[in-house]
Amino acid sequence: xxxxxxxxxxxxxxxxxxxxxxxxxxxxxxxxxxxxxxxxxxxxxxxxxxxxxxxxxxxxxxxxxxxxxxxxxxxxxxxxxxxxxxxxxxxxxxxxxxxxxxxxxxxxxxxxxxxxxxxxxxxxxxxxxxxxxxxxxxxxxxxxxxxxxxxxxxxxxxxxxxxxxxxxxxxxxxxxxxxxxxxxxxxxxxxxxxxxxxxxxxxxxxxxxxxxxxxxxxxxxxxxxxxxxxxxxxxxxxxxxxxxxxxxxxxxxxxxxxxxxxxxxxxxxxxxxxxxxxxxxxxxxxxxxxxxxxxxxxxxxxxxxxxxxxxxxxxxxxxxxxxxxxxxxxxxxxxxxxxxxxxxxxxxxxxxxxxxxxxxxxxxxxxxxxxxxxxxxxxxxxxxxxxxxxxxxxxxxxxxxxxxxxxxxxxxxxxxxxxxxxxxxxxxxxxxxxxxxxxxxxxxxxxxxxxxxxxxxxxxxxxxxx
Amino acid sequence: xxxxxxxxxxxxxxxxxxxxxxxxxxxxxxxxxxxxxxxxxxxxxxxxx
Numbered sequence: 001x002x003x004x005x006x007x008x009x010x011x012x013x014x015x016x017x018x019x020x021x022x023x024x025x026x027x028x029x030x031x032x033x034x035x036x037x038x039x040x041x042x043x044x045x046x047x048x049x050x051x052x053x054x055x056x057x058x059x060x061x062x063x064x065x066x067x068x069x070x071x072x073x074x075x076x077x078x079x080x081x082x083x084x085x086x087x088x089x090x091x092x093x094x095x096x097x098x099x100x101x102x103x104x105x106x107x108x109x110x111x112x113x114x115x116x117x118x119x120x121x122x123x124x125x126x127x128x129x130x131x132x133x134x135x136x137x138x139x140x141x142x143x144x145x146x147x148x149x150x151x152x153x154x155x156x157x158x159x160x161x162x163x164x165x166x167x168x169x170x171x172x173x174x175x176x177x178x179x180x181x182x183x184x185x186x187x188x189x190x191x192x193x194x195x196x197x198x199x200x201x202x203x204x205x206x207x208x209x210x211x212x213x214x215x216x217x218x219x220x221x222x223x224x225x226x227x228x229x230x231x232x233x234x235x236x237x238x239x240x241x242x243x244x245x246x247x248x249x250x251x252x253x254x255x256x257x258x259x260x261x262x263x264x265x266x267x268x269x270x271x272x273x274x275x276x277x278x279x280x281x282x283x284x285x286x287x288x289x290x291x292x293x294x295x296x297x298x299x300x301x302x303x304x305x306x307x308x309x310x311x312x313x314x315x316x317x318x319x320x321x322x323x324x325x326x327x328x329x330x331x332x333x334x335x336x337x338x339x340x341x342x343x344x345x346x347x348x349x350x351x352x353x354x355x356x357x358x359x360x361x362x363x364x365x366x367x368x369x370x371x372x373x374x375x376x377x378x379x380x381x382x383x384x385x386x387x388x389x390x391x392x393x394x395x396x397x398x399x400x401x402x403x404x405x406x407x408x409x410x411x412x413x414x415x416x417x418x419x420x421x422x423x424x425x426x427x428x429x430x431x432x433x434x435x436x437x438x439x440x441x442x443x444x445x446x447x448x449x450x451x452x453x454x455x456x457x458x459x460x461x462x463x464x465x466x
Numbered sequence: 467x468x469x470x471x472x473x474x475x476x477x478x479x480x481x482x483x484x485x486x487x488x489x490x491x492x493x494x495x496x497x498x499x500x501x502x503x504x505x506x507x508x509x510x511x512x513x514x515x
Binding site for chain 2: 336337338340402403404427428429431
């Protein structure tokens with residue numbers, strides 16, 4: 001094509017979009033990125049980063065309570081809520097500023113506004129037309145709405161509204177949805193003083209995680225004081241002078257009751273965002289559920305238009321979007337890249353964390369593997385004891401015939417940081433023996449991964465092998 | 467059985483670059499792991515003859 005403005009225009013500057021744009025620029029492509037809100041997208045502005053900041057603050061508060069066990073009395077702690085909100089916003093600002101700087105440093109042109117396709121080689125942004133030989137759609141997702149429970153971002157909030165801690169901290173908090181977002185906010189509010197209840201429509205919370213791990217995790221959350229009701233739904237919510245009246249229904253027996261809360265979080269999932277994109281004008285197909293599906297090279301049905309991240313499909317995770325962004329950019333630059341990851345890690349950043357990578361025990365069995373497993377409890381970890389965090393375990397699922405590691409499931413402090421090793425093991429096709437034979441530093445939480453691998457072979461040292 | 471090839475990410479990338487289908491490669495490593503050399507051999511260009 002003659003006279004095109006760019007080799008590639010990336011639509012959306014979230015984790016997927018900015019990874020795609022930077023890699024495209026690194027590979028010598030003339031690149032522009034379109035953003036209608038803030039650079040960094042959901043993850044940096046109203047997702048991963050601010051939630052983790054809130055979790056950390058709340059965790060320090062919770063740990064302070066346990067410090068008296070070793071003689072440190074911090075019981076008269078006070079919370080400056082304005083400062084908490086400001087500190088969190090400051091982190092977000094630093095990181096989004098960093099991404100803007102990286103885009104600029106890599107000579108990626110930032111086009112501010114909403115992109116909509118005019119044809120398959122042209123988008124319009126703020127009344128201006130821009131042409132490109134390739135496009136990468138990275139428009140992300142937004143919170144799903146719950147009929148009858150209208151979000152006002154004051155007392156009935158979605159994950160964005162929940163990030164602003166009200167003053168005073170709400171006395172009674174309801175989280176509708178027992179997924180990752182529901183649990184993370186439940187713990188933030190619980191640790192800062194709210195009485196918190198989670199309701200989940202399905203029989204199990206945290207879909208996709210290993211059943212044993214979820215059971216252990218739920219037990220610990222309940223011990224911390226979070227109330228969890230499964231097979232329960234919210235029919236409607238009404239603001240009254242004494243709080244939000246929520247009609248709650250047990251979906252098994254149909255019994256209904258009304259409970260009153262000071263804050264209600266709707267976290268029932270997210271839906272792909274394609275409004276305003278006019279994808280049809282480029283001939284790009286959108287699925288029934290609103291996704292723009294892509295193949296292993298991240299190509300849509302239109303070969304020069306790519307789709308990555310939340311809008312491309314589940315799981316909606318930042319690190320998946322980042323990888324897909326790199327793949328799309330490399331394919332456009334003519335490299336034989338492919339989204340060929342063996343496993344995508346999942347994490348709930350509560351304390352303890354629930355984190356996993358690879359197949360759950362049930363999935364492994366369903367796929368026809370003969371499975372062996374090894375479990376190492378945190379209670380047997382010296383490092384965990386020194387951290388006052390002995391709840392949880394590390395479970396390793398292994399293929400019996402080959403000893404290949406199929407999945408690792410962790411409930412414990414900093415479980416997310418232990419996933420790097422497990423993920424590498426899966427990608428390298430490591431066996432449980434490979435992990436058991438690797439020297440892990442002592443004392444560390446990571447030793448638990450070694451001991452779980454030893455437990456697979458019934459020769460863990462710090463526990464009796466059954 | 468395992469529906470993924472027991473090959474490291476860099477070996478999978480090499481296979482794509484050399485146009486080798488991992489399905490057609492017999493891994494000679496532990497637990498049938500496919501090495502870089504296995505891929506080169508399948509492509510007909512082993513680095514050691």
